[in-house]
Amino acid sequence: MKLGKTFVQSSLLMMIGGISLLLAIVASAFLLVNNTRQSFDALVNERAVRSAAADLFSLLQDAESGQRGYLLTGDQSFLSPYKDAVGQVASSVKQLQQLTSGRPNYQALVSSIDGQVHVKLEELASTIKMFDENKKDETLEIVRNGFGQKLMNKLRKQLQLIIDLSDKNIQVNIEQQITASNQLKWIMIGAALAIVAVMSISLYIIMQYIKSINAASAEVQKFNAALELRVVERTEDLVRANQEIQRFAYIVTHDLRAPLVNIMGFTTELENALTMMKNYVLADGAPLNDAEILEAREAAAEDVPEALAFIRSSTAKMDSLINAILKISRDGRRELKPEQVDIKAIAQSSINSLKHLIDAADGTAEISIGSVQAITDRLSLEQIFTNLVDNAIKYRAPERPLKITVHAKHVGAFIETMIEDNGRGINESDFERIFELFRRAGPQNQTGDGIGLAHVRSLARNLGGDIFVRSELGKGSAFTLRVPADLSFILRRNTLNQN
Template identity: 25%
Template sequence: MRLQSLPLVAGFAVLALIVGTRAVLVESQRANRAAARETIEYQEQLSGLLSLAQEAQSGQRGYLLTGEKSYLEPYRKAVEAIPGQLARVDSATAPDDQIAQQIGHIKDALSQQQADLAETIALYERGDAAQALQLVRSGHGKAAMDEMRGSMDTIRRIGAAAVAARDEHTDRVEAWLRVGSLAALLAIFLLAAYTVRQSRRRFHEVVVAQQELIRKNIELGNEIQTREKAESQMRQMQKMEAVGQLTGGIAHDFNNMLAVILSAMNLAQRKLKRGEHDIEKLVEAATDAASRAADLTSRLLAFSRLQPLAPQVVDINGLLTGMSDLLRRTLGEGIRIETVLAGGLWKTRADPSQIENAILNLAVNSRDAMDNEGKLTIETVNSHLDDGYASTHAEVTPGQYVMIAVTDTGAGMSPETIARAFEPFFTTKPVNKGTGLGLSQVFGFVKQSGGHVKIYSEPGEGTTIKVYLPRFFGAEEPAAPVGRDKSTAKVTETILVVEDDARVRASTTDIMRELGYIVIHAGSGPEALQKLAATPGIALLFTDIVMPVMNGRKLAEEALARQPGLKVVFTTGFTRNAVVHNGVLDHDVHFLAKPFTIEQLAAKLRDVLDTK
């Protein structure tokens, strides 16, 4: 039956395509008519400009011939109206090089004509009528008018040609569409006839089969009870099979990955014992298998609505104190930041980097709500959410929490906005000012950490967002030492380091030389451009973003213009989110946040330098 209906579905799909194409054609015709009206209105404005020029000239001629001051009235009115008419013409001029060129000719000719008219009137008023008439007879005014008329005729021809081209294109599309419509209707008719014929044949087969089924139904009646029991057993077996298939599939995938890892490591051990060192492919295979195993684990955690975090015992007051410089730089000088830190604040167990990201997200949202000018207050306090509060918030577990409140003096939010604030991709910010993911990320992190988040806001009264993280009970865990990977790779490239802070510049230069690079350094953008021009063979520009006189982005653009193919790595003390929110960097640039380790710097430099 599906195969029988397929031709009809295809026919109606073609018909729908034709109807849609006709709708697009109608819209195209409307656009053509609108363009034609705009062309006519534009030409009328040009004609009005020409009429004003003619009126000014007529008033000047009348005054020169009669000496009557009344003839100057039309001249003055025309001269006063010409700038406004020119402005209207400019606002309606399309971004077309030919039209813009003709408009320029018109403006030049009009300016020359007005200057000649003013000069002749001035000569006549000083009593030098002969000189004035001689200037009129010189033909400069007529030449200017002729040039204006010629340019306007050219603009009319361009507009008429554009309208004619659009009409011709529309006529061609409509002609092809008529042919296609007739062909499609014929095809639909043929498909319908074929479908009817096939349906009749199938109907006969169904009648025969129905008679056979009636006969067999009598035989199967006695087996109904047995079949129902068998089906019940089958359903139970299917449930068990589904569970077994899931666990078996996971075990199968993990066994395959473990088999790759074990075999690769065993082969590597044997080769090393024989003094062979060509084990890179084996190590890569084991690494790839381990990565796929980690990916599978991540998928299982996502399926169970868990997210892998790195929780630690965190002192929120100390964390906020360490973020003070970051917040000031991120929010800018227009935002006054006040922190109210509670004494004896409890500790919580959560991912500190996620807490920092949450606070930074809330602070950036507050900055945008205050339009980069206002007061931001960050407060910490020990809090207890009781049974009464939990009864009105189903997801809250009563107990003790560490509360972080971020308050701004911005525009506030309506109840409708508050209800949707945590929805992914919901944002009230203009285009390119936010993704709508900040609050949803905060919400997800807090919920996965066993906490709670609440918004308090009214339009015009600012906003307070309170984040509750569970209090940690127990001994504080020592921080795990960070291992360092000592790399001894030989490098030979030359790098230009640009940093306005002398101490940072010196340390960065020493690190790169320790890694084996040839390093040239500069303290500003102009100095860097001089050294780039004086030193051939520079492979990479490593530049700070925020610098006086010339920032890192402008320096990189100028350096790439002078030396195409130069690799660039940006660095800054801001976090990536801060840079993105402030629009300093695009997403596709190479970036390394300060502070960075030797290993991170080495990896980033090699990653960029080795990129084709």
């Protein structure tokens, strides 16, 4: 859920970024195109201004050339270009005024040119009129004094100023167009790079999302596999627990029934003995033969004490069995208290508590443990270690000195502790039997009721672990205790599973 939300947020951000980038590119391109268009329009206008100024000067030159040709030759044909030029001058001036309208840097010059053009046209017209009136000498005198030439030179300079200014503006507009073109080019390049970057980031986000999806899928598969494994383990635990319950029920009923059968049998003997004693005691003076007297005396002296002894022994056996069952039951119901413990310290404490027995057996105990810490129930661990060390002492091989070695190490989320001895060993067929309640293996030359290792396995499983044995007859045994390194985690998980 979080992964999908992150992907949606990233995609939305990339979409917003892409749209913003696209809008920025479009806006920049539009602005540059608009500036280019304005620059182009200005360039066209400047070219028109320049052309209008040049055309006006050309018309004035044509008019002046026609006027002078006519004055010098009197040939009417020279008046034709004069008249054509004069007819176009007014429209040319008007065009120049329109092109420079609203442009102060031109308007003053155009206004001055307009006035001087009128003066020039009047000067040309007046000389032609005087020539037509046969005032040739006066006309030539006007031409010779240079008034018209001065006026023409002034017009030439002013029109040239307009042309020069137009050329300058044209150059500026061309440079602006080149700049705008370069800017547009770099914007397009930047846009292309930005688009590539956005696409790359988008592709990266998509790939990361796909990778995360695959990882999540793998995690789900792993979780499912772990869940299936846990179900299998729980099923195996349930099957094992059911088998243990059945075995426990059989053992309890069998071992408790045996003392009851003995009690019932000896109760019958008591009844028989009491009958004989009753005949003797309640004879009320009736004569008894020697056999009856002997039977009564044997019943009182032997049968009754023997029956009572067997009954007492059977009840003691039943009491021992019941106490053993209660002990295992109490340990199973006891609330575990996880705490930080040092495995080496626990092992050393257990060995120290039995050191007098180890010394009496001329034995040695070696602890080969580094820094191994666990969070577990201290009391349960102490009981397990003490019981295993006690068994190693009890079932030692008499032909060699006892040697006990304790190892411990981390194995994943568990701690494995191995207690080895060089005792008499255990037959492979008895590896599971020795952990059953009231069951023992090998020669029964030691006192015991067969609950020690059953108690140890019960404690180990209460801690979330188990215990196993590896042994060889005549060489020794190695008991491996495997418990979680963090019991509190196991208890929390079990609580969650129960809820």
